[in-house]
Amino acid sequence: MGVRPARTTAPTAAERARSVLAAAWSCAITTDHCHEELVSAHSVADDGTVRLCVPADSGLASASICAPRGEPTALLEFSDPAPVPVRDRIRSRLWLSGRFTRDGDHLVFHPACAVLHVPSGHIGIDIDDFARAAPDPLATAESRLLTHLADSHADAVEWLTRLLHPQQLAEVVRVQPLALDRHGLTLRLERLRDHEDVRLPFQRPADDLAQVTERMHVLLASARATRRPTLRSVAPKD
Structure with a gap:
């Protein structure tokens, strides 16, 4: 008789990260040349790549032109605040590092490293697990x-x-x-x-x-x- 697998009672770290990404409405972006915070300017593909619409006069747009091969590296940070007022309202932060490529008027961010910061510590997430994971079906609601x-x-x-x-x-x-x-x-x-x-x-x-x-x-x-x-x-x- 086989061993019955344990019942899952919580999302995996990769699923939590994808849920933060799915629900976030803003992000902070840091490159070697600029730091910007964008609101309602990103969308997320099924594999976790992030598509950004940035103003033509932004530092990020300039960085994408000046970087070698036009592919600047960057750190993206997404915050996960509790919707209900509580102490220590930020439940977690998601950090993604990787590079940008241009696609017409948009920048596409390709994550190479993902780290979820939670009150108990930092959780490194395998980037392939991150790409395969799906956000929680309740994340946006x-x-x-x-x-x-x-x-x-x-x-x-x-x-x-x-x-x-x-x-x-x-x-x-x-x-x-x-x-x-x-x-x-x-x-x-x-x-x-x-x-x-x-x-x-x-x-x-x-x-x-x-x-x-x-x-x-x-x-x-x-x-x-x-x-x-x-x-x-x-x-x-x-």
């Missing part, structure tokens, strides 16, 4: 889903704290939804002096918005059936 959950369903977030051990809620003063992907929901537990992130995995991955709604209902049903206190019962009193 995550921001509005978490904002809606925090603004309109704070009671549901409190119910979900029943899935945590009461010791995890000790001295916690606020809980916010921090991240959402096809494998689960992450909550930020904020205390007066520190915070902790806890993950609530789905029973099965969600491939679209309808499925993530169903998975959330399963989590809530499990929380309501759990004989544990909610955050309100154990939070410190003013």
